[in-house]
Amino acid sequence: MNTEEHIKATAKDIFFFKGNLHATTQEIADAAAVNRSLINYYFRSRDHLFEVVYNEAVETMRNQLDNVIYSKVPFMDKLESLIDVYMKEILKYPYKESFLITEICCKNILLKEKKKSQSLIAFAEEVKQEMEKGTIKKTDPIHFIINLFSLMAYPIIMAPLYRKLFDLNKEKYQELLSERKALVFKLITE
Amino acid sequence: MNTEEHIKATAKDIFFFKGNLHATTQEIADAAAVNRSLINYYFRSRDHLFEVVYNEAVETMRNQLDNVIYSKVPFMDKLESLIDVYMKEILKYPYKESFLITEICCKNILLKEKKKSQSLIAFAEEVKQEMEKGTIKKTDPIHFIINLFSLMAYPIIMAPLYRKLFDLNKEKYQELLSERKALVFKLITE
DNA sequence: ACATTTGTTGACAAAATTGTTAAACATTAA
DNA sequence: TTAATGTTTAACAATTTTGTCAACAAATGT
Numbered sequence: 001m002n003t004e005e006h007i008k009a010t011a012k013d014i015f016f017f018k019g020n021l022h023a024t025t026q027e028i029a030d031a032a033a034v035n036r037s038l039i040n041y042y043f044r045s046r047d048h049l050f051e052v053v054y055n056e057a058v059e060t061m062r063n064q065l066d067n068v069i070y071s072k073v074p075f076m077d078k079l080e081s082l083i084d085v086y087m088k089e090i091l092k093y094p095y096k097e098s099f100l101i102t103e104i105c106c107k108n109i110l111l112k113e114k115k116k117s118q119s120l121i122a123f124a125e126e127v128k129q130e131m132e133k134g135t136i137k138k139t140d141p142i143h144f145i146i147n148l149f150s151l152m153a154y155p156i157i158m159a160p161l162y163r164k165l166f167d168l169n170k171e172k173y174q175e176l177l178s179e180r181k182a183l184v185f186k187l188i189t190e
Numbered sequence: 191m192n193t194e195e196h197i198k199a200t201a202k203d204i205f206f207f208k209g210n211l212h213a214t215t216q217e218i219a220d221a222a223a224v225n226r227s228l229i230n231y232y233f234r235s236r237d238h239l240f241e242v243v244y245n246e247a248v249e250t251m252r253n254q255l256d257n258v259i260y261s262k263v264p265f266m267d268k269l270e271s272l273i274d275v276y277m278k279e280i281l282k283y284p285y286k287e288s289f290l291i292t293e294i295c296c297k298n299i300l301l302k303e304k305k306k307s308q309s310l311i312a313f314a315e316e317v318k319q320e321m322e323k324g325t326i327k328k329t330d331p332i333h334f335i336i337n338l339f340s341l342m343a344y345p346i347i348m349a350p351l352y353r354k355l356f357d358l359n360k361e362k363y364q365e366l367l368s369e370r371k372a373l374v375f376k377l378i379t380e
Numbered sequence: 381a382c383a384t385t386t387g388t389t390g391a392c393a394a395a396a397t398t399g400t401t402a403a404a405c406a407t408t409a410a
Numbered sequence: 411t412t413a414a415t416g417t418t419t420a421a422c423a424a425t426t427t428t429g430t431c432a433a434c435a436a437a438t439g440t
Contacts, residue, residue, distance in 0.1 A: 020295070021212075097348060098288050101348060120355050121356065121357075139373070143369070143373055147341060150341050150343075154344040158291060158339075160295060161287065161294065165310050167311075176332065176336075179330075
């Protein structure tokens with residue numbers, strides 16, 4: 001087993017799943033069951049580890065979206081697939097987007113200067129064409145996409161808050177979330 | 191001017207507006223232009239300051255929602271008012287919910303054990319009645335509310351990310367957001 | 381005016397966190 | 411086997427961050 005990858009995977013688990021967005025190197029090392037010095041050996045510094053994890057997260061996200069968006073299937077199938085892939089990922093790593101946001105903001109420098117997503121813009125164009133065809137209701141395609149991602153991500157990201165607000169246990173809330181793939185699809189298309 | 195309140199207000203600005211969710215006491219003191227010891231004088235410890243800020247944020251949120259939800263106005267007016275109040279607040283403090291979520295998770299202990307929101311549950315009941323009246327489309331009232339908050343909050347919380355993805359400058363994105371009050375109302379009611 | 385309480389400050393100590401280094405250990409290739 | 415290279419470890423040093431304290435200043439009450 002590759003130590004470098006193992007440390008990275010553990011860091012992702014702590015950041016993206018457990019939600020400890022500012023874990024110390026010791027916490028990461030302990031969780032990975034390795035000596036803390038290995039983090040410096042493989043990643044030079046704590047900051048650099050964060051940067052690597054950040055960049056890989058963005059890359060993974062983009063790849064997943066690209067795969068769906070550039071697939072040659074009818075629009076409605078693509079939409080369904082997008083919802084499936086994206087919600088699966090955000091369920092696996094509910095804190096990923098929060099991590100990205102806080103990293104973007106605090107360490108305002110991000111090296112691999114992430115430019116606009118070609119695929120998302122292509123998708124917006126495809127949405128626009130569907131609207132003109134009349135398959136889905138006419139609005140601003142960018143709003144359509146923002147609505148879509150809002151409905152998918154927010155309930156998962158904010159799960160701990162809404163579970164408290166509505167006094168729902170983990171199972172009940174999980175059940176609620178599982179209903180949402182179909183619900184989001186329906187709401188967004190009609 | 192009250193030093194204690196001033197420190198709290200500055201901390202909120204750093205956490206909720208600037209997005210520095212793990213600011214040090216020195217950073218907070220500098221931003222407030224006070225001696226760092228004053229933070230210990232008024233709040234005992236860094237942890238306790240975080241706790242106070244957390245509890246006040248939850249309290250404020252609940253009060254604002256209560257005010258709207260328990261107001262005696264027709265449902266549609268109430269909904270419009272809710273959108274207005276909530277989006278104004280989240281625009282003022284875009285990182286507030288992220289702060290709450292990370293605090294809920296990391297320091298798994300939260301003292302003022304926040305119980306279920308009576309007002310939100312009352313609102314769900316009201317939504318249900320409107321659905322039976324036929325004013326709005328029938329779904330699970332809880333999903334209705336989750337959808338509503340998703341559409342309001344997520345685009346603001348994730349603004350830095352989506353600005354990059356769609357290559358929009360601050361002004362363009364601000365314009366997009368300003369369109370959303372009406373858009374959310376429309377999408378949710380029809 | 382004086383005493384008492386309240387607020388503020390800088391200096392210090394303690395704790396936590398990070399980064400470095402040299403030595404030990406393992407693996408591979410000559 | 412030996413040399414060379416790559417990996418792991420513990421100990422150490424440096425830095426950052428927090429909390430405490432005694433002294434000082436300002437405000438308040440008697």
